[in-house]
Amino acid sequence: MKRSFSILPGFRLASGITLFYLSLLVLIPLCALVWKTTELSLDELVATLTNSRVLASFRVSILTALAAALINLFLGFVIAWVLVRYPMPFKRLFDAVIDLPFALPTAVAGIVLAALYAPDGWIGSFFTELGIRIAYTPLGIVVALMFIGLPFVVRTVEPVLQDLDSQLEEAAQSLGASPWTIFRRVLFPPLIPALLTGFALAFARGLGEYGSVIFIAGNMPMVSEIVPLLIITKLEQYDYAGATAIGLMMLVVAFIMLLVINMLQAWTRKRTGKL
Amino acid sequence: MSIEVRNITKAFDDFKALDNVSLNVDDGELVALLGPSGCGKTTLLRMIAGLDFVDEGEVWLNGENVTGKHIKQRGVGFVFQHYALFGHMTVFENVAFGLRVLKRNERPSEDQIRKRVHELLDLVQLDWLSKRFPAQLSGGQRQRVALARALAVEPKFLLLDEPFGALDANVRKELRRWLRRLHDELHVTSIFVTHDQEEAMEVASRIVVMDKGRIEQVGTPEAVYDRPASPFVSSFIGNVNVFHGRLQGGSLDTGGWQLPIRPPGSDDVGDDTPYAAYIRPHDFELLKSTEEKLPECRVKFIQPMGSVYRLEVVPEHAASDGLPEVIDVELPRRDFRALNLSVGERVYLRATETHWFEAGQPAVTGPR
Structure with a gap:
């Protein structure tokens, strides 16, 4: 599409609303985050962020979110494929079930998953026999994030698949x-851009997910403690500046990841001449 | 490389798409399947291609029964109305696709593929666009790429489903001639589907007219136009005025309004036999005055169309169900000028050629 003058009226009004809304909802809170961080001196900031517990939590958060998003990428694709391409009974029911993780309070999901995957839970006991512990390990976090992130991939790929x-x-x-x-x-x-979008959404959601994870993760510092939890911990200790510093770092990481995925998408679009 | 279809029947749920259809296409022919939408022409083409399978009947390609065979094993090239190009591949890769997916031992070398693709793109005059993506091409260009892609695997038969249906009128005309020339060069046995009778007349060497899942007539463009086998063919191919009436002496009586014509060889047909006369707009003569007993009409509308003038005339002193409300007449420009008609004038109508149908069945065709 070439840039051209719009013949539709209301551009000023619409762009005004857009800017105002985005500022109110996104930009101002983020600026506040940055501003709050400036309470820390540079040394303090570096000290906070290079704390081994903080670094470990970043590693846990990023790796589990990445793993869950990758698994969702694959399984979400398979599910979307089956839902679109094959006739099957109760298809609409299955289709509706996909959205449940969106609607369910995440804490409920977390508690249910924790109960099921606990070493003596229905599913967990089965894995215990195989010598695999899921709940209260990083593996449990991945399970929770898989649950949370699944709809993103299915819902982004499904319409593209239908339109093929x-x-x-x-x-x-x-x-x-x-x-x-x-x-x-x-x-x-032709599905790659949609898959990348689904992956990015699932990953971003996984990175920030709190409610469902904390019940199943065990929350052991250095092992299964996620970044959002660490932030809450800092807040409970009235270390607001420290909490915002971690939050800011999280923001930067998420931004870089999403930027990379966006660039990947732009590249795939360019390769198909759709730019 | 002949195509033979024997007694094919195909139903989709309750809808009978094809009803006992048989057809022969000889080696090197270019045949059009022509009919209104829903007449089964695309279904028939897809059966021949192996994209759909018959309920009953057989498909023979080049003397071999291929009824149960997959499209891959039939050696057909298929061109779709909406091109169906692979959007994520360049024009070059689209055309090369059929060669690249060959089994390793049959696949040509990269050099041979490149040579072959450029040859084909030259053939469709698009080699200069080989690095573009389909989204960057015009509709006409896309369809030519689709054709080059279908030809890459050297199909023994070329099947085209409304190949020009999605294109502008101008591009369509150009591509029509181009397809005709291409066929003259390659001599691949080809069938194309169209709902545009002009397109069928211009491109095809034979036309298969279809309606409601049946073949109404098969013949050269001339034959289906001049000697339609059924009222449907007569009215689908070209415009026609329909007069329903009964034979009455030397005329067709439409109920108080006589057209002084009689089917040829109908001397022993008794009076009161119902007939329908189908008369094309250009098969009328208009006279300002006459000694003969010709029906009277009044000129209602005159439209210059370039080489011809289109007139609407209204029958006078008539109130009959058997008559069209207005009769369409086409006069060559020269004749119209000579007559010097104007709206509201009284004229006498003479039919020079008529297609006769008795009670909906084909009877006799001929002058007067």
Whole structure:
């Protein structure tokens, strides 16, 4: 699309509302965050952020969010694929179930998951026999984040998959391609941008998730303590500046990650001539 | 490389899309499947391609029964109305696709693929766009790429589903001629589907007219236009004025309004036999005065259309269900000028050629 003058009226009003709303909701709170951090001197800031417990919590948060988003990327894709492409009974029911993690209070999800995956829980006991502990380890965090992040991938990929022209497949068939080749070379590439978006959303959500994680994580410092929890801990100790410093760091990490994913998307779009 | 369809029937739920359809296409022909939407023409094409499968009947390609075979094994190239190009691949990669997916031992080398693709893109005159993506091309260009892609695997048959349906009128005309020339060069047995009778007449060597899941007529463009086998064909191919009436002496009586024409060879047909006369707008003559007993009309509307003038005339002294409300007449520019008609004038109507149908069945076609 080339830039052109809009013939629709109301640009000033609409952009005014947009700017005002974004400022009120996003920019001002974020600025407050930065401003609060300036209460710390640079040395204090560095000391807070390089604290080994803080660093460990960052490692836990980023790695678990990444792992959960990757698993969701794969499974969400499979689920969307099945929901769109195959007739099956109770399809609408399944479709509605996908959205439950959106609606459920995260604490409820956390408690349920913790109970199920606890070493003596229904599912946890099964894994205990295999020698795998899920609840109260980083693995438990991944499980909680998988639950929370699943709808993002399914819901972003589903519409794109629905819009895929069935004639593309027929054209590929007429040219002699095998089903696997058709999937790999014709159907999958157009889905990549949607998959990346779903991945980014699931990852971002996982990075900030608090409610469902704290019940299943065990919250052992250095091992299964996530960044949001650490922030809460600092707040409870009235260390507001320290909490905001960590929060700011978190923001920077999230921003960089999302930026990278956005750039990836732009690159895939460019490769398909849609820019 | 002939195509033969034997007694095909296909239903989608309750809807009978094809009803006992048989068709032969000879080697090197370019045949049009023509009909209104929903007549089953696309379904028939997809059956031949192997994109859909028949309920009953058989499809034979080049003397081989391929009824149960997959499209991959039929050696057909298929071109879709909406191009179905792979959006994430360049024009070059789109055309190369069919070669790249060949099994390793059959696949040409990279150099051969490049050579072949550029040849094909030259053939469709688009080599200069080989690095573009489909989204950056015009509709006409996309369809030519789609054609090059279908030709890359050297199909024995080329099947085109409304190939120009999504294009502008001008581009459509140009591509029509181009397809005709391409077929003359390649001689691939081809079938294309269209709902545009002009397109079918211009491109095809034979036309298959379809309606409601059946084949109404198969013939050269000339034959289906001049000797329509059914009222449907007559009115679908070109415009036509329909007169329903009964034979009465030397005329067709439409109920108080006589057209002084009779089906040829109908001398032993008794009076009061119901007939329908289908007369094309250009098969009328208008006279300002006459000695003959011709029906009277009044000129209601005159529209210059370039080489012809289109007139609407209204039958006078008539109130009958068998008559069209207005009769469409087309006069060559020269004749119109010579007559010097104006709106409201009285004229006499003479039919020079008529298609006759008896009670909806084909009867006789001929002058007068």
